[in-house]
Amino acid sequence: MNCAYCGKPLEESEEPGTEYTLEQEEGDPLSFCCESCWEEAKRFLDYSRKFVSPFLVLMMSLIVLLIVGAVVMPKVLVPLSIALIGALLFPFPFSTPETSRQVGLKQSISYARRGGCVLIVVAVILHVAL
Ligand SMILES: [Zn+2]
Numbered sequence: 086m087n088c089a090y091c092g093k094p095l096e097e098s099e100e101p102g103t104e105y106t107l108e109q110e111e112g113d114p115l116s117f118c119c120e121s122c123w124e125e126a127k128r129f130l131d132y133s134r135k136f137v138s139p140f141l142v143l144m145m146s147l148i149v150l151l152i153v154g155a156v157v158m159p160k161v162l163v164p165l166s167i168a169l170i171g172a173l174l175f176p177f178p179f180s181t182p183e184t185s186r187q188v189g190l191k192q193s194i195s196y197a198r199r200g201g202c203v204l205i206v207v208a209v210i211l212h213v214a215l
Pocket of ligand 1: 088089090091092093117118119122
């Protein structure tokens, strides 16, 4: 078992009840290696719970803009919507639950932001190439 935030392997706790855990709505409670990981994860999970719906609405709108844009004004709207999708991942670095379970929340946040960078670079290349 690894820390659900930083991904460090967890040592078996000798005294039960001393480990840092967070209950989830679905699945097993998350376990953490230390108090700071626990606090960071709690803050991020509260934040994502609050913003996941607006994030998904924005993401859907941008995907619609991308599809419509590809038909009506590909030169402008395709790079623009891709860049905005990338930019959206900076304030909202949400990835799939599978990713955060596999690599820990901290890594999944940095993957999401790196993905955002890649999308912005792709948008710039498309803008130049189209
Ligand atoms: Zn940790």
